[in-house]
Amino acid sequence: MTTPACLEAEKVTLRHPGADRDSVRDVSLAIAPGEIVALVGPNGSGKSTLLSALGGEVVPREGRVRLEGDDLTRIPPRKLALRMARLPQEPVAPEGLSVETLVQQGRYPHLGAFGVARADDDRAVRDALRSMELTDLRRRPLETLSGGERRRAWLAMVLAQQTELLLLDEPTAALDLRHQWELLEILARINRDHGVTLVVSLHDLEQAASLAHRLGIMHRGRLYDAGAPGSCLSEEMLRDVFAVDARVHKEDGHMRVDLRGPADPIREM
């Protein structure tokens, strides 16, 4: 990698409170400005945990995470929120909260001493609403929206934060196929138009391959491989990591994974 990393995990080891083993072990991963990195891996492989460490949500037991060279634990939360936005997998808002009010929360780290919104705060909210095509829905309470619209509303909130770095935990989860596809288009657009660096955890390998510049493949708490989708999305990897027998081929420039069945049970151990 020639460009300097904007976010970098250095030999990160993590353990959930109360657990007796590490959920992420000795992972090093550097994310370059402007790239999209998708973290993939089976359930419990540690991709969400790694993502929460990259976001500063959990402090590593060993190793450290650096944001443009600064140790993440040394950055005050509000300063951090100006440089990096993150969206949990299942964000929760109270009943009756309007789309616009939700998106306004994205400006919280930017507000001055008395919490007064200024013109650029209003502009950021308007822009975020427009870019997520929610302007007409802005007065609607969140719970009256469809799943896809709701996901866009949360995305608009973190967009209003106007950070250069965006961390998303399984943004396509619980969406139907069409909304998943729309969401991936939106993420690609955010990256292309605004140069926002994206770190996204995803379940679907084909989606991850088509969206991301690089994949980070997690397997049992370790980084199995990281690199361009074309090189690391291999039949061997699918057997080792996902325990499936599959054929990988390229079609119209997209990686395709044809599932044949579970891999040899001995390999599964």
Next chain:
Amino acid sequence: MRRWAAAYRLRSARAQEVPGFQLAVVSGLLGLAALTASMLGALELSPAAVVTAIADSDDPMHTVVWDVRLPRVVCGALVGCALAVAGALLQTVVRNPLADPGLLGVTAGAGLGALFVLIFVPQAAHWVPFVAFAGGAVTIVALLLLAWRPGRAIGPLRIILSGVAVQAMLFAVLALLTFAYADRAPAFASFLVGSLNGLGWSDALTVGVPTAVGLVLALVYLRPLDVMLLDDASAAGLGLGVRTARIGVSGVAALLAAGAVSVAGLVGFVGLVVPNAVRVWAGPGHGLLLPLSAVGGAALVLLADTAARTALRPLELPVGALLALLGGPYFLSLLWRKVA
């Protein structure tokens, strides 16, 4: 049911566009409540007579209105305002609309503090609000600690149940104290239910100062409060120190509750009923919720107190009893809507 819900949402969405209107309506209600409270009593006065009695110190009714009715009106309004805002704050802290300073034991903690001073150091009565604040704050901190599990968010259900347990213990101590020191505690029956009987201008000051400070602090927390409406991970992602903010807001709620308890005793349910009722109009955002709760709480306590002292004249019922009669079923209806 669904159609009703949709209509309700449409109405609340439309209402959100004219915030001044709602505040004007509730303020008008408060004005009416204050006027009615000043007019009614052993002697009924016309609105004009009330004005004359206040303005003219030689008026035969001046003492009744100025020294008896008016301080009670002011105290009632301040108590209602403080408890309603405290309720709104606590509901956001535990992210559950069923929270209330009474139900969480915060008023009981404050009441215990107040009772302690009144029984053991009666000569230091001016310390009552301070010790009450300490009692309320200790209760809420104990509650947050009890419900706390390292590395995990404080679950709303957990904190409500902890509140019920804490409140039960505090009530036991309160009951023991009032029983053991019955000789020094003649008015404690009405203290436990909550009453505005016999309050004067000095009491208005006692509740007014913590209420004013609490309202200013609540305004300082206005933006963090909105962020706290979201789940902990999202709030932290926006740069809010969720734990610190929770403790700070809880402290403000304890201060507000302590002021109210110091003069009126354990008035319950205002903090539950008012924020939930105005939320239908205001939505969950605090910019409108807090002012509407403040004014609405004042109006509710004034109306309830006026009803309580005039319904069975010359008998003056404690306002807390009437509010509990009203609040209990409201709590059940909320429970029904939220859980079932």
